[in-house]
Amino acid sequence: MTENRLERRKARTRAALVRAAQEFIADGKLNAPILEITQSADVGMGSFYNHFQTKEELFHAALEDALDTFGQVLDSLTGDLDDTAHVFAQSFRLTGRLHRRLPELSKVLLHNGFELTRSGKGLAPRARRDIESALAAGRFTVADPELALTIVAGSVLALGQLLHAQPDRDDAAATDQIAEDLLRMLGVPADEARDISRRALPSVAGSDVA
Amino acid sequence: MTENRLERRKARTRAALVRAAQEFIADGKLNAPILEITQSADVGMGSFYNHFQTKEELFHAALEDALDTFGQVLDSLTGDLDDTAHVFAQSFRLTGRLHRRLPELSKVLLHNGFELTRSGKGLAPRARRDIESALAAGRFTVADPELALTIVAGSVLALGQLLHAQPDRDDAAATDQIAEDLLRMLGVPADEARDISRRALPSVAGSDVA
DNA sequence: ATTATCTATAGATCTATAGATAATGC
DNA sequence: ATTATCTATAGATCTATAGATAATGC
Numbered sequence A, B: 001m002t003e004n005r006l007e008r009r010k011a012r013t014r015a016a017l018v019r020a021a022q023e024f025i026a027d028g029k030l031n032a033p034i035l036e037i038t039q040s041a042d043v044g045m046g047s048f049y050n051h052f053q054t055k056e057e058l059f060h061a062a063l064e065d066a067l068d069t070f071g072q073v074l075d076s077l078t079g080d081l082d083d084t085a086h087v088f089a090q091s092f093r094l095t096g097r098l099h100r101r102l103p104e105l106s107k108v109l110l111h112n113g114f115e116l117t118r119s120g121k122g123l124a125p126r127a128r129r130d131i132e133s134a135l136a137a138g139r140f141t142v143a144d145p146e147l148a149l150t151i152v153a154g155s156v157l158a159l160g161q162l163l164h165a166q167p168d169r170d171d172a173a174a175t176d177q178i179a180e181d182l183l184r185m186l187g188v189p190a191d192e193a194r195d196i197s198r199r200a201l202p203s204v205a206g207s208d209v210a
Numbered sequence C, D: 001a002t003t004a005t006c007t008a009t010a011g012a013t014c015t016a017t018a019g020a021t022a023a024t025g026c
Helices: A003-024 A034-040 A047-049 A055-077 A084-101 A104-111 A121-136 A145-165 A171-185 A188-194 B004-026 B034-040 B045-053 B055-077 B084-101 B105-110 B121-137 B147-166 B171-184 B190-196
Strands: none
Touching: A003 A034, A003 A047, A003 A055, A003 A084, A003 A104, A003 B004, A003 B190, A034 A047, A034 A055, A047 B190, A055 A084, A055 A104, A055 A121, A084 A104, A084 A121, A084 A145, A084 A171, A084 A188, A104 A145, A121 A145, A145 A171, A145 B147, A171 A188, A171 B147, A171 B171, A188 B045, B004 B045, B004 B055, B004 B171, B034 B045, B034 B055, B055 B105, B055 B121, B084 B105, B084 B147, B084 B171, B084 B190, B105 B147, B147 B171, B171 B190
C-alpha cells in the first residue's frame, strides 16, 4: 500500500482482468476473445495490452493467482499441531472443503489439472513438506515420498471434480473419508487413521474466506 | 469389414482426422486452426465438414477414441485371475505402463483430465467393476467404493503426468509402488499388498500395442 | 449416377495498435 | 507532464461453403 494512486489504479485494472479470466477458465471458455474478457472485466480492450502480451499470459497469471490464494487461505486456517500425521490430515481435510467454498478458484485449478502438482506455488510444496515431516517423524512409512505426493495430489483434484459434479454430496464427509483412506495408504494403522480424520477442525465455516 | 470401398475410404479419412486431432491435443495445441489439422491429416480442408460440424466435435471424438483404445488394450492384456485384489492390481500396473507405451493417447487422456473419471467409456467403468468385486469378496474393506475410485482415478492421472514429466524415472517401479500403496489404502494388509504388486505380469513388452 | 473428396475464397471474427481522452503527479 | 485508460479500426486469421474433381457403385 506504499504505492501511489496511479499504481493502485493499475493494480485494480490488472486484478479485474485476472478475476475475469478466472471466471472464463472456470467455465471452460478458454477460447473467449480478448474483447469479451475485457468487457467482462469492465475494462477497455486496449488496457489488456498494458498488462499482458497474449491471452495465454493472462491465463497463466490467473492460474498463479488461484494457486496463491488457495495456499494462503489454507495457511490461514491451519494451526500448529504436534502430530505430523495430524498436520497432514488437517490440511487435506481443509483443502477438500475449499472446493465448494472457493468454487471459481477450485475450477481454475482443476482445469489446469496438473500444473498444480508440478508448480512450486500453491498446495504441492505444502503437501510435500507435510509428507516429508511425517516420514522423518516415523508417522508415515511410505517408500517414496514423491510417489505418495502423486497419489495425494491426484486425489485432491479428483475429489474436487467429484464435488463439483455431484453438488448434493456431503463434501465434508467425502473429504474426511478420503483423508482416512490416504492415511492408511501412508502407513498409519487403520484405527488411528479413522480417529485422526474425525477430529475437530479449525472452523472453515466462520472464516472469511476469499 | 462388411462395408464397401466407399465407406472404407470415408472411415479412413475420419480416422486420419481423429489421429491428427490426438496429436494436437497431446501437444496442447487446442487452438490449432482446422486447416492445420486437415493438413496434418493429409486431407482437404472441406473433408473436415463431411465428418464433423465443429472442432470441438472432432476433439470429443478424439478423446472417445483414446478412451476406447486404452480400454481395449487393457482388456487384451489382462487375464482371468481368481483373487479380486490381484485383478485390480494387475489392471492398475498395466495401465501405469501404458502411459509410456501409448504416449499420445495417454496425453490426450491427461489433457482432458477428468472426463476420464466420469465417462462411461474407457478405464473408469473397469476400475469401478474391479473395486466392487473385491469389496464383495471381502478383499477390500473401504467404506465407499466411489470415493476409492476417485483416489484411484486421480492416481492414474497424476502418475501419467509424473511419468511424462520425468522421462528418466523407471515407470514400472513407480507404477508398482503406487499399486502397493493403493492396495493398502483399499484395506489389504501391508505384506500382502507388497506381494500382490510384485507378481509377474502378462507381457506388455512383447504385446503389439497400438 | 452417386458419393466423397479437393481447392479456392467470401465473409466473419479476432488481434494488436494508433490516436484520443481521462486521471494523477509534481 | 506523465501515465493509464479508452474507443475505433486496419490487417491478420479462421471458418464454413460453393463449385470442381476424383473415386466408386451399379
